[in-house]
Amino acid sequence: MAYVSLKHIDLTYLSKERATTALEGINLSIEKGEFISIIGPSGCGKTTLLSIIGGILTPTAGDVSIEGLSVTDQKTITGYMLQQDYLFPWLTIEENIIIGLKIMGKLTDKTQDYALSLLEQMGLDEKRKEYPSQLSGGMRQRVALVRMLATKPKVMLLDEPFSALDYQTKLRLEDLVFETLKQQGKTAVLVTHDIGEAIAMSDRIVLLSAKPGRIYKIFEVPEELRLLLPFQVRNATQYNELFQCIWKELETIET
Numbered sequence: 001m002a003y004v005s006l007k008h009i010d011l012t013y014l015s016k017e018r019a020t021t022a023l024e025g026i027n028l029s030i031e032k033g034e035f036i037s038i039i040g041p042s043g044c045g046k047t048t049l050l051s052i053i054g055g056i057l058t059p060t061a062g063d064v065s066i067e068g069l070s071v072t073d074q075k076t077i078t079g080y081m082l083q084q085d086y087l088f089p090w091l092t093i094e095e096n097i098i099i100g101l102k103i104m105g106k107l108t109d110k111t112q113d114y115a116l117s118l119l120e121q122m123g124l125d126e127k128r129k130e131y132p133s134q135l136s137g138g139m140r141q142r143v144a145l146v147r148m149l150a151t152k153p154k155v156m157l158l159d160e161p162f163s164a165l166d167y168q169t170k171l172r173l174e175d176l177v178f179e180t181l182k183q184q185g186k187t188a189v190l191v192t193h194d195i196g197e198a199i200a201m202s203d204r205i206v207l208l209s210a211k212p213g214r215i216y217k218i219f220e221v222p223e224e225l226r227l228l229l230p231f232q233v234r235n236a237t238q239y240n241e242l243f244q245c246i247w248k249e250l251e252t253i254e255t
Contacts (some may be wrong), residue, residue, distance in 0.1 A: 002029035009062035021212040037190045037198035037205045045213030046191040054078040079153035083160040085144040087132040094128040100151045115150035138169040156188040174230040200230035209253050
């Protein structure tokens with residue numbers, strides 16, 4: 001049985017004037033520990049699909065299950081990392097990383113120690129008493145990653161988490177997030193417009209067509225690339241070959 005299963009997902013928005021189908025016939029199985037990227041033209045429903053996987057949006061038809069149970073029957077089983085870090089500016093870094101545990105009623109000495117150990121792993125232990133405004137953008141995203149991991153979600157949902165960062169910071173953070181999730185055996189779904197990022201971080205890449213969003217093609221990333229860190233992947237010959245292949249398919253959709 002797949003760890004995450006999407007079966008016959010449709011989503012239609014209704015208004016007084018018309019019915020607009022955003023997603024249609026989405027079927028996808030994701031294995032435990034697998035890293036999946038979703039790419040496609042603007043307006044194809046990438047973020048909408050991510051919200052359905054997270055149980056934030058309810059599809060018009062179909063079902064999403066994690067470990068055989070519908071996401072609608074489970075609470076807080078997914079973690080989000082977004083383009084903006086959404087740290088609370090009036091809370092210290094330590095207070096920010098445990099806020100999810102507080103909301104879920106899971107804050108104990110043990111869970112707080114775990115969150116602080118993650119902060120230390122990210123090289124930010126000395127920043128725990130500082131406030132978000134005192135940190136760089138890359139540091140703030142590392143804090144957001146710790147906050148997500150602290151609640152031990154079953155599935156990580158990443159929505160353009162590096163797009164607001166400068167390129168050098170983006171590449172460093174890709175390596176850090178990739179290595180952290182792989183070490184912890186986490187299942188992750190990334191939405192990105194960046195083909196290179198998708199190749200560098202993923203086991204498989206799902207290309208959606210637009211209006212309505214359907215799975216157009218799924219690309220398997222070669223095992224040789226999956227064993228490398230994202231920065232190393234970008235320097236490999238197979239990276240360029242796969243990039244060109246995906247680029248051509250994307251051009252076909254958009255023309």
